[in-house]
Amino acid sequence: MSSASQFANRRSQMTSAWRFLxxxxxxxxxVASVLPSSSALLSRLRDLKCLRDSEFVIELGPGTGETTQALLESMPAKSRLLSIELVPEFAVHLREMVIDPRLHVVQGNALKLTELSALHRELAPDAVISGVPFSHFSDEQANRLVRSVRVCLKPGGTFVAYQFRNDVRDHADELFGRPQVTAVPLNIPPLSIFEWSKPASTSKEMARSDWSLSRNHGAIGNKY
Ligand SMILES: C[S@@+](CC[C@H](N)C(=O)[O-])C[C@H]1O[C@@H](n2cnc3c(N)ncnc32)[C@H](O)[C@@H]1O
Structure with missing residues (x-):
């Protein structure tokens, strides 16, 4: 990398860090953190197996785009990424910073995941990757979100949440079972990456169970 592009790169990292703060x-x-994610987390996200052959991925809480960029680096050339960010300034910044034809940024609330993804007429996602802080949601909101993730994921799809605390497990384990857990001690503060799988079964029983989840918990039915 030339010194001019190193300088430009450093400047854009500083701008992102400042916007994040x-x-x-x-x-x-x-936002729940004063700093965007560390290179230690970004490298773990790049290694996620669920990204390798993905067609469509949804990111919740991209912030200023460091995680978005990392996901795109591991996704195939013909895939698509829908990133949903609540804070309007972050969504604007993300659209300016990450120029990639595979990326679609929506300024909106992850708690409306089912409506937002259906509105964009996307495929069922292979993976939902979440950085939204579950510890700041009420129990009702956290339950609604994990149920919407489960309903919208493809059979065999993966739900990934990187979190400073374990609160997300109080809601997701009940639906998905035990996650695979990877500690990222070098992040500031240290965090964990939790990965849950939706069963690959396409049986009627499974379709019924997802439909009843969406009816009983206020999410819109799966439109995929
Ligand atoms: C801990 S930060 C992670 C940011 C970024 N992914 C990173 O790792 O650097 C949490 C992000 O989730 C966003 N967020 C929080 N609640 C949200 C919601 N309900 N819907 C969408 N985004 C949300 C915040 O604005 C923030 O950008």
Missing amino acids: RGFIENPGH
Whole structure:
């Protein structure tokens, strides 16, 4: 890399870090961290197996785009990524910083996942990768979100959440079973990556169970 592009790269990282900090000061509950994710987390995200042959992935809480870029680096050339970000300034920044024809950024609430993904007429995702802070959601919101993820995922799809705390497990384990857990001690603060799989079965029983999840918990039925 030339020194001019190294300088430009460093400048854009500083701009992102500054925007992230400002986003945290203005929306501490939603952003939940003063720094964007570390290179240690980004390299773990790039290694996720579920990205390799994916056609369609949904990212929840991309922030200023460091994680978005990492996911795109491991996704196939013909895949698509839908990134849903609540904070409007982050969504604007992300559209400017990550220029990639595979990426579609939506400024919206991950709690409306089913409506947003259906609105965009996408395929069922191979993976949902989430950085939204489950510890700041009420029990009802956290349950609604994990149920929407489970309903919208492809059979055999993967739900990934990287979190500072374990709260997400109180909601997701009940639906998906035990996750694979990877510690990322070098992130500041240290965090864990949880990975759950939706069974690959396409049986009627499974379709019925997903439909009843969506009816009983207020999500819209699976439109995929
Ligand atoms: C811990 S930060 C992670 C940011 C980025 N992925 C990273 O790792 O650097 C959490 C992100 O989730 C976003 N967020 C929080 N609640 C959200 C919601 N309900 N819907 C969409 N995004 C949300 C925040 O604005 C913030 O960008």
